[in-house]
Amino acid sequence: MELAPADLCAALVDELANQGWSIREHFLDPASVEKLAEECRSLWRHDAFHDAGVGQGDALLVRPDIRSDQVLWLDENRLTPPQRRYFERLEALRQAANRELQLGLFDFEGHLAVYPPGSFYGRHLDCFQNSNRRALTCILYLNGDGREEDRGQLRFYLEDGPDSPYFDVAPRGGTLVTFLSDRFYHEVLPARRERLSLTGWFRRRA
Ligand code: OGA
Ligand code: MN
Numbered sequence: 001m002e003l004a005p006a007d008l009c010a011a012l013v014d015e016l017a018n019q020g021w022s023i024r025e026h027f028l029d030p031a032s033v034e035k036l037a038e039e040c041r042s043l044w045r046h047d048a049f050h051d052a053g054v055g056q057g058d059a060l061l062v063r064p065d066i067r068s069d070q071v072l073w074l075d076e077n078r079l080t081p082p083q084r085r086y087f088e089r090l091e092a093l094r095q096a097a098n099r100e101l102q103l104g105l106f107d108f109e110g111h112l113a114v115y116p117p118g119s120f121y122g123r124h125l126d127c128f129q130n131s132n133r134r135a136l137t138c139i140l141y142l143n144g145d146g147r148e149e150d151r152g153q154l155r156f157y158l159e160d161g162p163d164s165p166y167f168d169v170a171p172r173g174g175t176l177v178t179f180l181s182d183r184f185y186h187e188v189l190p191a192r193r194e195r196l197s198l199t200g201w202f203r204r205r206a
Contacts, residue, residue: 002026005089012178013096016136020180021156023169027176028086028140035082037142037173040112040196048072049114052121056128068119069188071111074200086198090138093178094202103135103202110138110200115152119195121188123157126181126201133203134181142196144173152191157184171195 003011008024015022028036043049049070053060079087087108094105115121127134143151148170154177157164164185169177179186181201188195 005092009092009096012093012176013100016097016178016180017101020183022178023175024178025172025175028089028174030144030174032082032085033140033142033173034144035080036086036140036198037144037196039080039082040114040142040198043072043112044070044114049112052113054124056131059130065122066124067121067188069113069115069121071113073109073111074198076108083198086140090200090202093138097136097202104204105135105202106205108138108200108202110198113197113199115188115191115195117192117194118190120152120190123155123185123187125183125185132182133206134201135204136202137177137179137181138200138202139177140198141171141175141177142173142198143171147193148172150192151195152188155187155189157186160185171197 008027012022012024049072051062052067052069052071054063054066055061074083090108097103098105126137139154151171153168153170155166155168157166159165
């Protein structure tokens, strides 16, 4: 079922309130998703991406044994039209989440990510040891040709321990995954085909 943007936002925020996570298809219209994917592939071909790191600031390390995707950070002041369209949708989500859940979401940092075949991201939490500003993770998938199962599923763990129940999410274009960044472990299973996404975090005020 496709919902109008305002209803989709309200349903998403309800799920965050009830369970701390939400998975919503059709968060962004297919034409914008396809444009974002085209931009991503073009920037990738022009070598604009770099190895993703783990940690932050002086502690940032490239650790291909932990994650082997490539990223390109977005500059909020230089967004392309489809990026702006997505950021507008996110802004509506930010306001609804702050209004209904008092999350205190303040600003957003995000990057495009490409997982070439064979790459993955091991089980982790999205908050850094020395800073808890990241409050809400938002992952928009950009893959759209019906072979999403081959593109590295997101494995999402519901509890902290080693025996936690989990479920897998196919990274289908237009699907938005959101969750409280300090609560849920997750990993990206090895991609057999190239996998594209736009991943970001709403942060609290410093
Ligand atoms: C991340 C991450 C998951 C995904 O970039 O921190 O966990 O499905 N991404 O792309
Ligand atoms: Mn993560």
